[in-house]
Amino acid sequence: PAETNSTTGGRSGALTPGPSVGGDVQKIDVNPPKGTRDFPPEDMRLRNWLFNHFKEVSWLYGFEEVDYPVLESEALFTRKAGEEIKDQLYCFEDRGNRRVALRPELTPSLARLVIQKGKSVSLPIKWFTVGQCWRYERMTRGRRREHYQWNMDIIGVPGVMAEAELISSVVTLFKRIGITESDVGFKVSSRKVLQEVLNCYSVPEYLFGKVCVIIDKIEKIPVDEIKKELKAVGLSQEAVQKLLQVLSVKSLAELEERLGSSGEALADLKQLFSLAEKTGFSKWLQFDASVVRGLAYYTGIVFEGFDREGKLRAICGGGRYDHLFSTFGADDIAACGFGFGDAVIVELLKEKGLLPELNLHIDNIVCALDEDLQGCAAMVANILREKGHSVELVLESKPLKWVFKRAARVNAERLVLVGNSEWQRGVVGVKILSTAEQYEVKLEDLK
Numbered sequence: 333p334a335e336t337n338s339t340t341g342g343r344s345g346a347l348t349p350g351p352s353v354g355g356d357v358q359k360i361d362v363n364p365p366k367g368t369r370d371f372p373p374e375d376m377r378l379r380n381w382l383f384n385h386f387k388e389v390s391w392l393y394g395f396e397e398v399d400y401p402v403l404e405s406e407a408l409f410t411r412k413a414g415e416e417i418k419d420q421l422y423c424f425e426d427r428g429n430r431r432v433a434l435r436p437e438l439t440p441s442l443a444r445l446v447i448q449k450g451k452s453v454s455l456p457i458k459w460f461t462v463g464q465c466w467r468y469e470r471m472t473r474g475r476r477r478e479h480y481q482w483n484m485d486i487i488g489v490p491g492v493m494a495e496a497e498l499i500s501s502v503v504t505l506f507k508r509i510g511i512t513e514s515d516v517g518f519k520v521s522s523r524k525v526l527q528e529v530l531n532c533y534s535v536p537e538y539l540f541g542k543v544c545v546i547i548d549k550i551e552k553i554p555v556d557e558i559k560k561e562l563k564a565v566g567l568s569q570e571a572v573q574k575l576l577q578v579l580s581v582k583s584l585a586e587l588e589e590r591l592g593s594s595g596e597a598l599a600d601l602k603q604l605f606s607l608a609e610k611t612g613f614s615k616w617l618q619f620d621a622s623v624v625r626g627l628a629y630y631t632g633i634v635f636e637g638f639d640r641e642g643k644l645r646a647i648c649g650g651g652r653y654d655h656l657f658s659t660f661g662a663d664d665i666a667a668c669g670f671g672f673g674d675a676v677i678v679e680l681l682k683e684k685g686l687l688p689e690l691n692l693h694i695d696n697i698v699c700a701l702d703e704d705l706q707g708c709a710a711m712v713a714n715i716l717r718e719k720g721h722s723v724e725l726v727l728e729s730k731p732l733k734w735v736f737k738r739a740a741r742v743n744a745e746r747l748v749l750v751g752n753s754e755w756q757r758g759v760v761g762v763k764i765l766s767t768a769e770q771y772e773v774k775l776e777d778l779k
């Protein structure tokens with residue numbers, strides 16, 4: 333079925349608008365464009381709950397929030413490495429004949445802004461964003477064309493302390509929303525493993541990204557197809573065999589046997605697992621040589637969050653990308669980061685029964701009992717609002733039955749009634765809706 337809204341499920345039926353005026357108005361489709369979602373209030377509450385956790389964790393780790401245009405120059409994303417993200421670019425020519433694209437990811441925008449800022453920003457740069465990302469996929473697969481991604485990136489730190497900090501921040505997020513290490517884990521590897529194998533076979537540097545993108549498909553397409561694509565980019569039969577063998581390595585000890593003890597890949601991974609041990613999140617990590625991730629620009633540690641029941645797609649993913657900046661014509665700078673989408677995590681929370689109960693709540697509903705007291709009711713609402721109390725002000729003359737129904741609908745705590753005789757005595761009526769307790773309060777004592 334077509335991908336449905338991630339939280340309420342199902343595409344809303346198109347309401348049939350009333351008779352069109354003048355007879356020539358075309359009835360609009362009230363659904364959002366294919367592959368996109370509306371966020372009606374109940375979905376927006378869940379989204380805000382999740383995004384607030386993203387942002388609070390980012391602040392806990394000392395990251396600063398940044399943002400970029402959803403629309404970017406297409407040139408940011410036209411890497412020639414056979415990536416799916418490139419094949420599905422939501423790109424077009426604008427009215428100024430410029431090639432532009434709805435961003436499919438946030439990292440190139442980050443690199444653009446870091447380059448733009450140049451020496452005016454001190455290192456390390458620690459930025460985070462929660463932003464909508466797009467892809468244009470033929471609806472044959474009926475998948476979504478947009479999602480929101482939380483990104484955290486550390487620029488200017490070459491050591492794996494940076495990757496440890498990033499993984500630690502995602503662990504913190506998981507803990508905050510009730511996910512434990514028995515629910516999810518992180519598969520961790522390093523692209524330097526592949527680099528070291530390719531170096532043994534003198535595979536030129538420029539092929540590295542392409543090879544990684546092909547290998548990332550190892551669980552998605554038949555291995556013979558992988559072999560065919562690797563040979564097509566110029567790898568020898570032996571190099572292909574060796575690459576596929578090293579991907580099935582099951583431990584760092586075995587990795588050391590295969591690659592020797594002096595390589596950077598092993599050193600980085602050992603250090604990362606040691607830091608995880610010291611920091612207290614090693615139970616969340618497992619070495620998995622088959623993890624390469626599908627973005628061409630990763631160069632070192634790569635990781636992905638996965639659900640241990642194996643029902644869902646990757647929850648998040650990231651890694652080191654030390655050579656992205658030079659692909660934009662700037663000096664390279666050490667960099668690592670991750671992306672964390674807003675959809676799979678909600679599916680996981682549903683699976684685990686961890687979706688939070690997020691009801692609308694209003695402190696007060698204020699109602700005038702007579703038409704000519706509307707202004708007084710608005711004054712009462714203002715007094716309460718200035719003291720920081722939320723108020724649903726009844727804006728039209730309504731029967732009390734309607735007011736009580738509305739109070740229940742907005743989950744109001746208190747009903748404040750403005751009546752003639754009470755107003756003459758300088759008081760208003762207050763009713764606590766959960767207990768039916770009621771009393772009068774002087775205007776000046778309202779709180």
Ligand SMILES: Nc1ccc(Br)nc1
Binds near residue numbers: 465478
């Ligand atoms: N890159 C990307 C963009 C949008 C969606 Br939905 N998935 C992946």
